[in-house]
Amino acid sequence: MKNIQEKIIAAADLISNSNYLVAFTGAGISVESGIPSFRGTEGLWSKYNPEVLDLNFFNKNPKESWVVIKEIFYDFFGKANPNPGHFGLSRLEELGILKCVITQNIDNLHQVAGSKVVHEFHGNSQVLVCTDCGKRYTIPEVDLEQQPPECMECSGLLKPDFIFFGESIPMDAYQASLAAAEKADVFIIIGSTGEVMPANQIPEIAKQNGAKIIEINPSPSNYTHHLTDIFLDGKAGDVMALLMEKIEK
Ligand code: APR
Secondary structure: OOOHHHHHHHHHHHHHOOOOEEEEEOHHHHHHHOOOOOOOOOOHHHOOOHHHHEHHHHHHOHHHHHHHHHHHHHOOHHHOOOOHHHHHHHHHHHOOOEEEEEEOOOOOHHHHOOOOOEEEOOEEEEEEEEOOOOOEEEHHHOOOOOOOOEOOOOOOEEEEEEOOEOOOOOHHHHHHHHHHHHHOOEEEEEOOOOOOOOOOHHHHHHHHOOOEEEEEOOOOOOOOOOOOOEEEOOOHHHHHHHHHHHHOO
């Protein structure tokens, strides 16, 4: 099975005949929505120092961290829209084929595209939490021009409700993702390098439990050569559109 057409047909068959399809997404699925990925030549970590998302650094240097966090995640995020990659997954859920999306992304685009069951392994950027009293704010409630943003109740430092390096994964998302990976008979990996623990264990668990792995990525990842059964080398939006054409025919 060499060319992309044959592989699309094979992948579409696997998806249509699956009993428990699960999708696992990374930053790559949002690149066609205008949100840069983290790694790679144009990646965010080639422009910014990842330590701004290190919990200890953030607590010691809140203003320095927040200036970069605002630029990366808030100046643009609110204006990004889902692309055919996100819409394809929400359609597969609507058709009763896709059981859930496990995402490493914090951009909320799966939900905006209509996906209902989304396990956010790294949390979500739409909420800020007070590091002192725990009060939660949606983004429109906070003036992000005031840096670093403070709690209106106790003046404590506000932190985005997504996971920083050094922070533990939300237990409910972790357990739900593990359970889904164990049940999956077909598992689609879209747009992830597979660099970050423990998220990168989820596809491994699916494979260990017998799932067939489909991967969509324009370039090989840490999964491609040892985990992936069908590698669809292309952009998420383009490939998902081709898959949906076959599946909905
Ligand atoms: N369609 C699909 N995949 C794409 C596209 C595209 N249009 N463009 C790029 N990619 C792929 C890249 O080839 C790469 O494999 O998306 C992947 C992006 O990799 P990363 O930037 O490492 O993103 P991800 O794997 O999600 O990172 C995991 O790292 O910094 C942390 O918390 C952050 O959730 C993130 C985690």
